[in-house]
Amino acid sequence: MSSLPAPTRRSLLGGAGALGVAGALGGAVAAPAHAGPWTPARFKGAKLLAAPDRHLVGRFSYGLTPALAAQVRRRGGARRWFEWQLAPGRIPDPAVGSLRTWWSGLDRGAQELWSRQTSEIEYGWAVMEDYQRYVLLRRTRGQHQVLEVMTEFWENHLHVPVNGDAQFTHRVPYGDLVRRHALGTYEDLLRETITHPAMLVYLNQAVSTKRRPNENLARELLELHTVGRGRFTEDDVKSSARILTGWSVDLWRTWRASYQPEQHWTGPVRVMGFHDANAAADGRELTHRYLRYLARHPATAQRIARKLACKFVRDDPPQSLVDHLAGVYLAHDTAIKPVLRALVAHRAFRASAGLKVKDPGEDAVSTYRALRVAIARPPEGERGEQYAANAILWQTAALGTTPFEWPRADGQPVDSASWSSPSRMIASFELHYTMSGGWWPTAGTGYRRPGQWLPRRRIRFDVLVDHLCQQLLGRRSTATLLKACSEAVGVGRREVITREHDLVRWSMPRLLTTLLDSPYHLRK
Incomplete structure (x- = not known):
């Protein structure tokens, strides 16, 4: 020595x-x-990745390893690897295949989960802890790194906390749904998540009726999931709540999700630039038209673009980048992949190496x-x-913090300052x-x-x-x-x-x- x-x-x-x-x-x-x-x-x-390749892979994976670097080299570099990752259905992922069976409660139905909790056989919080472990190990072992990163992003943006006495009954299928749509279109993702029983239960839409429309989901849909604060009025929130009436969950009994036309409020509705006579008793198509309008709103495009830029580029992304991503989002009918391609190709992304802290x-x-x-x-x-x-x-x-345990509806922060x-x-x-x-x-x-x-x-x-x-x-x-x-x-x-x-x-x-x-x- x-x-x-x-x-x-x-x-x-x-x-x-x-x-x-x-x-x-x-x-x-x-x-x-x-x-x-x-x-x-x-x-x-072994040959190392060049700095730009290392930067891209670091942002869109859960950690560079020698095996991942070798995979990137085999694909011809980080950009080609990234494009390959955007089609996860073509990528075998055997290490993840058996993970689901490691925790027996993850595939139980909502009514069975509730019965086991009330019988004190297995509490909902324990099932949710197992779900959190499952997603952590998917990120650790899985080959679909870009898909997992984007699933986490959207699962936080369209946040349904795992720590709840009711929504846990539908929370695992909710995460599965987000993963299926994480690289699709935001319009489809928004429609499927807002009408999913986990979201309906969490934000009290499950008990909203035409006589007493509940405004929780209606407000968060506007404020958090789409256009953002300052873009709507209280009258817009009221109309938004009326549009969403009819979507229901049988709380504390069967936990079955359904649509109840008899509970749908009818009559003219207006939310910002969206208006409809709303004459039909069945308002499901009205809900879909409304969500389509919100998903394609320029303010939603700006909000999604800024959040993606904050997550993957820097805490204070340049407005030029946000505008560019928002334009791509609208030009491609809310498709997510073109926005991600535009993000990694932008000079602001290339200049942001070392500016994001791991959560x-x-x-x-x-x-x-x-x-x-x-x-x-x-x-x-x-x-x-x-x-x-x-x-x-x-x-x-x-x-x-642990995955999806953020106590507020706005989801876990994506900025570095929160974790520094x-x-x-x-x-x-x-x-x-x-x-x-x-x-x-x-x-x-x-x-x-x-x-x-x-x-x-x-x-x-x-x-x-x-x-x-x-x-x-x-x-x-x-x-x-x-x-x-x-x-x-x-x-x-x-x-x-x-x-x-x-x-x-x-x-x-x-x-x-x-x-x-x-x-x-x-x-x-």
């Missing part, structure tokens, strides 16, 4: 500590300001992917709670360190042994750091990363590492977490 000074708490926090809190979760990653003694070495591994779910999932942790099917009962397939939900919760607090950062450090050491979870997992991170029997430390940067971050080492790693484990940059070295025996978790704590992992 070299005679370097003992690591400080700052250096043990890894790259984020060495590079600074602001650098890890704040602005763009700066290039090393010096070289000299910390000039990084180079390990000849809690993205951090947890990408850490599992980077460390290549194998996850086994958990057994039933209390013993299964310690398995990684279940514990991943608690790990994500420790970072700030010091407490979030410290929680991420803890996650990275415990997983780098393979300390928790331990049941139902397959962690790589420390020696397996060495590409050969003898390797110089600075070359090893470059190899690990390629494996964990998909990029080359930098002077700053090399220095941070050296300080974290107390090893000189030219020291030779073998499987018997103290670094491998005791300090490999510190080395791995130094890279995972860096901006290159914390951001996407």
